[in-house]
Amino acid sequence: MSATPPLIVHPGEAAGVELLGGKGAALAGLSAAGFPVPPWFAVTPAAFLASAGLKRRAKVAPERALAVEPGPELAAEIEAAARRLAGDGGWLAVRSSAGDEDSRSHSFAGQLESYLFVAPDQVAQKVAQVWRSGFSERVAAYRAEHGLGAACPPAVVVQRMIDADRAGVAFSADPVTGARGTRLVSAVFGLGSALVSGEADADTWRVTRAGIVAEREIADKQSAHRGDPRVSEGVSTVALPAEQHRKPSLTDEEVRAVAALAARAEAHFGAPQDIEWAYENGTLWLLQSRAITSLVGQADPDGLLVIWDNSNITESYSGVTTPLTFSFVRRAYEEVYREFCRLLGVPAAKIADHAGTFRNMLGLIRGRVYYNLISWYRVLALLPGFTVNRKFMEQMMGVREPMPEAIVQELAA
Secondary structure (H helix, E strand, C coil), X not given: CCCCCCCXXXXXXXXXXXXXHHHXXXXXXXXXXXXXXXXXXXXXXXHHHHHHCCCCCCCCCHHHHCCCCCCHHHHHHHHHHHHHHHCCCCCEEEEEECCCCCXXXXXXXCCCCEEXXXXXXXXXXXXXXXXXXXXXXXXXXXXXXXXXXXXXXXXXXXXXXXXXXXXXXXXXXXXXXXXXXXXXXXXXXXXXXXXXXXXXXXXXEEEECCCCEEEEECCXXXXXXXXXXXXXXXXXXXXXXXXXXXXCXXXXXXXXXXXXXXXXXHHHHCCCEEXXXXXXXXXXEEEEEEXXXXXXXXXXXXCCCCCEECCCHHHCCCCCCCHHHHHHHXXXXXXXXXXXXXXXXXCHHHHHHCHHHHHCCEEEECCEEEEEHHHXXXXXXXXXXXXXXXXXXXXXXXXXXXXXXXXXXXXXC
């Protein structure tokens, strides 16, 4: 008999996407990895099902889902956890975390409800409102458009509210061009909700992989979002003083820190990330991180071109090649062709400049050895008569299609 799933999960407790949803699972991983994530806990989908009197994984009709609220015992447990999290006089953020939200394919941005500056005794009520938003017509249309099937109850993340003096979003790669070497940082004064909602223009910086601020665009910032527990969303729009309209919301040092945080998130998840961040009293916080869905399957325009071919190398390595064997073969090719160029009079400095070319003449893809054709052409281009000799090389290697002429001319140059 399977164990009953927990209704509330805290950081450090074993749980995955099924219990925490996409956003919650990401926060759990980031917290465990030492990222500056505000303290949090999550109310699981099992809490919704228990409140609705349903079995685990049961399908829920939307009209029934819209009437579900936490039962008295669960509401008391949520309030107790919220009070511990908020501390003395603190506020909380209550955010949706559907199972497929913030995934590599679907962000669900703006589809489900979130609430800011929530008092601990109001958290259970807001949890119910997030549950209901998961069964709204808007979410149903989004799921249908993306072929995601019927709606499921979302998890709900309850997080200590960061009362930001500056906040915004950052991308570890350019979301428009796909350039992986560019970090994009956008910032506003006050809470990041003004930027996410599109109500306020943001300052924008482009930062190189080396941490150099390459471009900056300072917006005319007329207003900001500030915390306002009197309204249901938890924020109100306030006018900014004139001296802040054209003042950069971040220093260059802070811009680099945010860009580095986005880069760390990318390294953690192994894919370009879209993060929400906030500065509160000089401390940088990571509020959430999700994959940049628009870059899935998109090549890096600044990346190195690689063309793989195994037309005749399969005669030497016809079966599956182990990594140990490949490491020997790659080293042998590297050293043999480096020495070949030296014997033919290629200057030592030029050979040293092409160390990466010699090192990457072969590749191992799913257990098969391939030529990295660009490297072979580059080695040949070190020698006289490249434009003529390349045709003999193509015949020798059994290449079925010649290299595109534009690439050949670039290598020859």
